[in-house]
Structures are given as C-alpha cells and as structure tokens.
Amino acid sequence: MPSTGNGTQASILPDSGHRRLPPGAIFKEAGLTAVVSLALLVPFVGFKIANRGGEQFLETRLPEVLIAAGLIFLGRIFLILVREGSLALPVAGGAVISAIGLFAPIPSAFIQAVAFTAGLVIIVRAAFMVFAARRRSSTGREFGSGFADGYRKALPWLASALIVFAVILPLMPFGERRTIDIAILVLTYIMLGWGLNIVVGLAGLLDLGYVAFYAVGAYSYALLASYFDFSFWVCLPLAGLFAGFFGIILGFPVLRLRGDYLAIVTLGFGEMIRVILLNWVSLTKGPDGVSGIPRPSFFGLEFKRYPAEGTESFHQFFGLDYSSLHRVVFLYYLILILALITNFFTRRIRTLPIGRAWEALREDEIACRSLGINPRNTKLSAFAIGAMFGGFAGAFFATRQGFVSPESFTFLESAIILAIVVLGGMGSQMGVVIAAVVLIGLPEYIRDLQEYRMLAFGAGMVLIMSWRPRGLLSQRDPTISLARAEGKTS
Amino acid sequence: MTDAPPLLRVEHLSMHFGGLVAIDDLSFDAARGEITAIIGPNGAGKTTVFNCLTGFYKPTVGRLTMQRDDTPWQLEQLEDYRIARDAGVARTFQNIRIFPQMSVLENLIVAQHHVLMKASGYSALALIGIGGYRKAEREAVALARYWLERVNLVERADEDAGSLSYGAQRRLEIARAMCMRPALLCLDEPAAGLNPRETGELNDLLGFIRAEHDIGLLLIEHDMGVVMGISDKVVVLDYGRKIADGTPEQVRNDPAVIRAYLGEEDDALEFVGGA
C-alpha cells in the first residue's frame, strides 16, 4: 500500500532497503495495539464519574472510545510505515488527522485532542527518522550530519537574533500588555530551565524538587520585604544566597545517593518545603500566602501614578505620561537581564574546571573519582548554583506577582521546569528557549491547549526519551578545541 | 638496594567480602622506575588488590603506604579521590571508563582538574576573569598534546571520545591517567581485547613511560606476552594469596606458579616460558 513517492524516499532514507512488512502483519500489529488501547480506554474514557447537584453518577461516552481506538489503529499503521521507511503517506496522513483534530467541529474535546496529538506524533517521529538516517549516512569523521553542522554554524546567529528580538520586543507594534506579560512568563521559565539545566543537563543530577528553591527565593523576598522593609535590590542577592544555602543543606546528606534515589529524595524535599510553608502559619501566613509584596523600583524611582510625599516616580523623573505599561516593561527587561546572566554564567562555567568536572561526573562518576575529583563537593556546587538561580527567579516571581502562596510551588511546577529542560535537550541552552516558548508561551496564547498541557508534557517526555534519549537539541559542543587552544598561544 | 622506602609498600593486605576471603595477607613492594605485574588465574583477587589500592574498597586489614615527594600516604585511610589527587595513584579500568560524550582533549583536561581548580581560584576567580587560569589552561593543553602525541591521537583530539575505536579508547585512558602526573600508574588488564599490533604499541608505550617519567607502574595482566616481556617484577596470586614474586625469570621457573597456573601438566613450563 505505501507506493507513493518511493523513489524520493530512498534518497532520504538510505538504509530503508530492508525487508518490508507485508500489509497483513502491519494490520495485525496495529490491530493488537488498538485492542489493547480499547481495553485501556474503556474505563476512563468510556465512563465518567460525574457530579451534578451533589449527586454522583456514571456518564457513558462509548462512541469516543471507539473513535479514539480507531484513531490509534490508524496512527499505529502510520508509525509502522515510518519505521519501515516510508514517509510521504504517513506524514500526509498525520497532517490530515492533526488538522481534523484542530479545526473540524467535533463535539468531543477529547477526540480533538487525541486526533491532534496522534497526527503530531507521527510527523515528529518521521522527522526523527530522517535526522537519524542522515546522521548514519554521513561519512567521515565530521561531526554528525549536515543538519547538525548547519545548526552549529547557525546557532550564534540565531542566538544573537533572538536576543535582539527580545530587546526590541516591547517597542514593536505587537508589544502590547498581553504579549509582554506572556513574554515575562516565558522568560521566567527560561531562566528556571537554564538554572535547572546546570543540575540536570550538566551535572546529570535529576532534581525533582527544583521548585523548592524557587519557593525559598520567593518567600525570602516576600518575608524580608514585609518584616524588615528590605528593598528588592537588597533581597535579590539574598534570595539567591538563601536558596543556594538551602541547596547545600538539602544536598549535603543526599548527594552520595544513586540517581533514582536522589530523584525521589529531592521530590520529597520539594514537598516538605511546601508543606512547611503551608503549615508554619505564624511566619508564612499559611495557605493565605504573603500579599502586598513591594514592587521593584528603578534605582529608587517607583512605578506609581502618585508617588509618596517627597519622592519622585519613574514617569515624573523622565517627564513621561503615567502608564501602567512602564512597570511591566521594566519587569520584562529585569527578567531578560536575569535570564541572560544565567545563560552567560552557564556558558562560561562550562569552560572552567568545575563545569568540566560536572559534565565528567555526569558521564562516569567512578572515573572521576579515579582522577582525583571530589564527587561530593562537585555535585554540591552544581546543586547549590542551580538552586541559587532558582532563588533569583523566585525573588523575581514574588515581586512581579506581589503575592506568593504555597500553591505556586507544587510538584507540578517542578515537573514543568524539568519537562522544559528534558524536551529541549539536556545541556542545550537553545533547547530550553525553544521548549519554554512552545510549552509555556503557546498554551498561554491558545487557552484551549492549557487543559491538555500536562498530558502532552508527560507523553512528550516519554516519546522524546525513547526516540532521542539525550533530548531534542542535544548537540554538544566541546568546551575546548586543540586547534583553537593552541592557535591562541602561538 | 637503598634504605629509602619503596614507592608503594603493601603489607598484610586482606580483603573479606562477608565470609569470602578475596585477598589473604598479601605483601609486596612496587618501585619507582619499574613495572610490577600482578598475575594470577581468574578470580585470584587481582582486581580486588587494585580496588583496595585505589580506595574503591576499604581493605579489611593491612597497610598500604605510598611515597610521594618524600611524604608517606596511608592509602587505606584515604578516600578514593584523595588517593588519586594527593597520593598520586592513577588507574585505568578493566572495562574502559572514559567520558564518551566529551571530546578526547576534554578527557585529558578533566584529568588535570586539581591543578586547574587551584589555578582558577576554584573556578570562582576565573569566572570573573581574575588569576592565572588562562596560563594554566594553556599548560594543561600542552601536557594533553604531549600525551596525545605519545598515544597517537592528536588528529582526533576534538572528536567525542566515545567515537574512538576500542584500542584507541584504551590508549586514551592511559593518556588521561598520565595527565594527572601520577607517581604510580595502575593498569587493569591494559592489553585485554587488543590485537597483536596494538599490544606491541602498548608495550612500547609502557616502556616509554618507565624510561622517561620516573614513575612506578603496576599492572594486572592475563597476557603473558605483555607481562614477561616488559615487567621488572612479577607478583603471582592464587586464591587471594601470594604464591611467588620476583623477576619474570624466577617466577617462570617457580614450580608453585606452574602448579597454580596450569595444573600439574608437564607442558605448563613450556607454555609460560614460550608466551
């Protein structure tokens, strides 16, 4: 059945010469998948425990199950075809299914979501196959494929372009309030992603409680400001220090644990911090949270229409008309700078001994020990520095919201940040940016996607790991090259 | 023979795992400028000796004294990374442990971690551009290049270490260990899995290190060609006990060794001798 465009595919996939599965086998495999998914879907998609007016009853939605199983059947066939080396038909099919899911007026949101994702999965899978094939086919000792080389060359340009774009964004015609708000949110996650990337991507320590440090940072500022009237600029470094200090305290006992133990203990710590924030009412006001957190000032100039007696506010000082946008734009530049500092720091530290030791530790801890690297201190430094950036971001979060409560620091938040790091490509700075834009920015614009966001994150983590275990953009640049290092000296 | 203590002195080393005695009261010395080989049948406890020496196991009993720059170090009391860093014991592994995702050059730079950490003010000063890190890094690269040339990997310095062939990875691991500027280099079956040409190159490399670098070499080996050809001294283990030590000549003719290694057969002698 997959006859269209075979000639061109051969050139895309040079190794697709192996035996084709007969259609019968394809149908059998897909049928099996469909039957299993039918059994899996029936209890939850087929029935819903619904509540109405205090009454609880079962709602049945059996047609949805059948349609979803049918879609899975179709999707599975396409995936098998991709695996077998044909591309055109599955990609076209995937696109059609996706489009139906996105645009067709189907009454069930669930079916829409299934169709949309199924189509997307097929297309992404096909794309991976192409890249993988290219890489295999590229000969010689050059770094990987043409794509990878191209990406490597384009990266500095792309990065510069993105930074320029980020700087002029508020001045652009579409730089309205809503866009800037979303951009602030995305940048916050980019910063958190870069911070966590130090821990997960570079040092290879799976930290599932990263949000705890975000919380420590946020509460440090909130509490210092409300109890002692400290200004944001004093609190920002303090918040980072506190979070880093917490990183050391939490890290010290657990960092000698193996990877998966570490993961679950950090998860436990994250929850512990949240439970403490929730229950230590005398300090944190518990579930009500801390409100009235002061907003940051621009070198002492506040963003208020009517500043307090004897002070001047931002718009008066610069002779502007008052606009509530000023503060938002200021916050935007603030987080942009904070994020860029994080990025700069990470890129620089990679070329320093400690950064190289992190990466070496990720690769092989025993070898590191045999080379005289102290694993405990090395891990601790990664943990603490990652935590510190989480703390900075937390202080920013507190000042932006003007309000913090334990609700903002659930495991879900840690999971989102981890998803950004993982899906973007562990260790890849650009990957974090792309992932944050797609995972945070897009659902903010398209509200309908929000509900399905976590499902997609989770499924995405599973799929990316099985297709590209090192993440989407996991191209790693060596931190030093012999030619360049010696070129400099001569 | 001088009165100065040897580079490494192992005294009454024993290692028990639960009820199993892996090493039983082992004593031997290894000298600077010599290649000392530990041989023995499979399961004789050779790798366990290495793991005790390099701190991966804590010996049950015994003293392991390492001399570096006239300072004695009690290895059995040190953590593994300090044995490498302070006592100057470098090692390679039976199943190679390089950093596969890092470049060949980076592998060699990581080995100079301690020196570079100091030069960079524990990375903190170098982060803000203070101190002599640049110079230290240049020196580190120079040392790396020196060893890359010795092991014939200059051309591949910027490639991922994981993309090297098996034999090249073994050479890289030795180069990496040497970049630590160790006082004692421990090699765990360096010739395993190498073809005859590569084994010959390995012999040359080890001979070169012995001749030019005034350090001690300790190696575990199955391949008799390597052991008998280049060792200055051989220690033979069987069931965790030392049954002989001496020059290759002495060991080769030791009846206890022949019995342990090859049973009671007559042609044993010939096999060991002819290898």
Next chain:
Amino acid sequence: MEYFLQQLINGLTLGAIYGLIAIGYTMVYGIIGMINFAHGEIYMIGAFISLISIMLLESLAGGSVIVALFVVLIVAMILTSLYGWALERIAYRPLRSSPRLAALISAIGMSIALGNYIQLTQGARNKTLQPIVQGNLELMKRDDGFTVVLSYMQIGIIVTTIVLMAAFSLMIAKTSLGRAQRACEQDRTMASLLGVNVDRTISLTFVMGAALAAVAGFLVVLYYGVIDFYIGFLAGIKAFTAAVLGGIGSIPGAMLGGLLIGLIEAFWSGYFSIEYKDVAAFAILVLVLIFRPTGLLGRPEVEKV
C-alpha cells in the same frame, strides 16, 4: 492505652495498604534496578477502576454484595495490570539500554501523563463512595466513652493482605515464573542465554506489581470512600519509602516497611501533628537512605568497578 490500641489498629490497616503498593516498587526494582516512578499512578488508576466498576454494578443492581465486590476486585486487577503492562512496554522497554537518566525521565513523564489523563477524563473533583462494608467490633471501652473499634472493613483489609502476601510468596518461591524472576535479578544476559524469556518476565513483574496496587486501590476506595486523581503521588512516595525502609528488592521487607510506615503515620498524627504527617514519611525516607541505604532486610550492594 485505649487510644494507643486504636492508633495501632489504624496504623496496621494503613500499613497493609502501603505494603501492597510497596511490593510493586520492590519487585520492579529487583528486576530492572530502577524505581517505577509511575507506580503511584497505577495504584490511583486501580482505585478509579474499582470505583467505576462498583458504580456500574450498583446501577445494574442485584446479587450478593460479597460476590459483587469480588467481581469488582478481579476486574480492577485485570484492567490495572493491563495499564502496568502498557507502562512497561511504552516507558521502560524501549529504554532498557539507554542511560538511566533517560529511563527515569520517561517514567516520570508517564506518571505525569497518567495523572493528567485521569484528571482530564474524570475531572479534578473528589469522587466518593457510600460505605458498603459497615459495622465493627467494639474491643474496649474507656470510662470517658472512648471506644476502641475494629471495623469489619479493617479486618477485611488485613485478611486480604495476608492472603495475598501468602499466595504471592508461594508463587515467587515455587513457580517457574518466580524462578525466572530471580534469575533475571541476578544476571539478565545470562538468564536470556539460558532460555529465560526476559521480556516476558519483566512484563509479568510489572503486571503483578500493578495487580497488587489495584488491590490497594480497591481497598482504599472501600475504606476511605474518597479518591481523587492526586492520591497516587503521596501514596507512591510513602510506599516507596516503605520499600526502601524494608530493604528495596526484598518482598517481606516491603511488607514490613509498609506496616512500619503505616504505624509511624498513625502514631505521628495521633500524638503529634496531623499537618506534618506527610513530612514524617519523607523524613524517614531521607534518614534511611543516609544511614542505612540497604534498609532493614535488604542485601548490601557491592559496587562493581
């Protein structure tokens, strides 16, 4: 004294449930050396399937309650096992030769996805069930009217757990599946060379763990009568703590650890503070991992160099 006894009973009941979940962690860990991060979600799914089946049977009405509950239990075990099987197929098997971190992340992704799947399809609100098994035994009465109560449900939970544990231990010890499992734990490559179907054995391990988690979910629905999509998270961490406390890889250890965690939680909330009862479990987890990573009944792990 009476209060103590009551907390003891409550703790043992809770502990039995944690123990059932913990066995899943410990078995999977034993065979593939990894934490099944999505196991808490599997338990939650078991609870939901149980509730849905009960409601379905209620609407059909008729028949004896015991038989109906038995049918529900079987249905829940089968369907939940299928989820366990699919979990292994999708999130673990493709990654068996990948770096550990990759498999861990994939399992976490699975856990997030499953939790959200239930939230999306069933809604985020609490689901409730009117008590089905009612009545209790009054064991002791204090002068001020405080009565020590052992409910039939609690008896049911403890009896079910004991029966399952016994059946289960027998299966591991006597059947060829149990032998295959132990072989795979020792050396997977060697086992496969000797003709053990490794894929099938690993699949069945996940299936068995999921079936026991389904029983735990079923019992929780009947016992507490309230569930939501988020119960898997906390129960998962606590059961994992139980598995580690008992010595990960050891099945009696998991049961012992479960009982201890249940008791600690009951006494902690009975005598200290109910708000911090979840912190207690985490604190124990951290302490055990630091001071005795092999747990109470676990074997020490020798690091291979």
